[in-house]
Amino acid sequence: MSLHTWWLFFSAVFLLCGTPGPNMLHVLTRSVRLGVRRTIATMAGCLSAILLVLAASAAGLSAVLVAAPTLFEVIRYAGVAYLLYLGVKAWRGADGPIAAEPGALPAGPRLTAPRLVRDGFLIGLSNPKLLLFATAFFPQFIDGGAPQAPQFAILVTTFAGAELFWYGVYALSGQRLAAFLTRPGLKRLFDRITGGLFLGFGAALLGFRP
Incomplete structure (x- = not known):
């Protein structure tokens, strides 16, 4: 892989990762409710899903989805259902906040680290942007004509680094945003906006084709 090719890839994925999507919205909302430190578990879950899907791409994910379109449909509809579930939950403000750091919203039902990782992982798998990237863009x-394993390793590492950078940006933004959401009216507006966005992501995945 030439340096020019890598630079094109890095430029594309840096912008792609920074574009608001389910992962970044989830990191942002978790940071608003929990603070940056506890949101690290959410980031780990999201990143794990990305690494899994990209590893599957390296192993021939595109060919598998073409050969078994029913498998893709099952994955897609499961992702749609989960995003719609999150949208309704966020809209209703049912995803209770926790006072974990200064600026986080007041205490609510306890969310364990494994649950935060699990939720982040499921969000990552349901991300239509990731499915499109892994099946059409990444390859x-x-x-x-060159050994493929080192190329995949470089590209996956580059993507993961860009994703982590933007996780940090969104998490820090969420922590700052929390200070403005102490009023019930603003908190309700935040819930409506984030819920609507998750519902929109679910609709986008419903119409997605690889």
Whole structure:
């Protein structure tokens, strides 16, 4: 892989990762409710899903989905259902906050680290942007005439680094935003906006085709 190819890939994924999507919205909302420190578990879950899907892409995910379209439909509809569930839950303000750091919202039902990882992982798997990236975009940067394993390792590492950078940006933004959401009216507005966005992501995944 040439330096020019890597630079094109990095530029594309840096912008792609920074674009608001289910992962970034989830990190933002968790940071608003829990603070940055506890949101690290959410980031780990989201990143784990990304690494799994990209590893599957390296192993021939696109070919599998073409050969078994029913499998893709099952994954897609499961993702749609989960995003819609999160949208309704966020809209109703049912995802209770926890006072974990200064600026986080007041205490609510306890969320354990394993649950935060699990929720982040499921969000990552249901991300239509990731499915499109893994099946259509990612393979285009692989040189078929060179050893593929090192190329995949470089590209996956680059993608993970860009994703982690934006996780940090959104998490810090969420912590700052929490200070403005102490009023019930503003908190309710935040719930409505985030819920509506999750519902929109679910609708986008419903119409997605690889």
